[in-house]
Amino acid sequence: MFKIAKEFSFDMAHMLDGHDRKCKNLHGHTYTLQVEIQGELCESGAKGGMVMDYSDLKSAVKTHILDKMDHAFLYDLTSEKEQKVAQLLNTLDSKTFGLPTRTTAEQLAKFIFDELTAQGLPVSLIRLWETPTSYCEYTS
Numbered sequence: 001m002f003k004i005a006k007e008f009s010f011d012m013a014h015m016l017d018g019h020d021r022k023c024k025n026l027h028g029h030t031y032t033l034q035v036e037i038q039g040e041l042c043e044s045g046a047k048g049g050m051v052m053d054y055s056d057l058k059s060a061v062k063t064h065i066l067d068k069m070d071h072a073f074l075y076d077l078t079s080e081k082e083q084k085v086a087q088l089l090n091t092l093d094s095k096t097f098g099l100p101t102r103t104t105a106e107q108l109a110k111f112i113f114d115e116l117t118a119q120g121l122p123v124s125l126i127r128l129w130e131t132p133t134s135y136c137e138y139t140s
């Protein structure tokens with residue numbers, strides 16, 4: 001079994017409604033995302049000797065994650081307060097992305113794992129840095 005990974009960087013704003021410290025305020029992060037996939041090697045052809053072409057991995061993550069989330073306001077669809085902020089931003093033609101959960105690094109890592117898995121990628125691990133010194137890992 002082989003594992004390969006690619007790393008990405010993107011920016012997002014969020015807030016944690018109900019948090020008991022400063023994270024309840026609107027703020028942003030430059031996230032670092034590591035997507036690891038696993039599999040056996042393609043036996044022949046253009047992709048022979050590869051688990052997956054890194055450029056195919058890059059374009060899948062770009063299409064299904066980065067294009068939707070980069071420079072967006074990430075908000076919790078179940079929070080009335082966060083929905084209000086998102087609605088205002090939408091009227092101002094500003095990018096938003098709703099998650100069905102709180103927008104913690106943990107929930108976001110699981111969401112990304114599930115999204116990419118649903119697209120048929122054999123994801124084995126998502127590692128998401130919210131800051132240079134804090135990361136969350138989600139595995140199957």
Ligand SMILES: [Zn+2]
Pocket residue numbers: 014023027028029
């Ligand atoms: Zn934060």
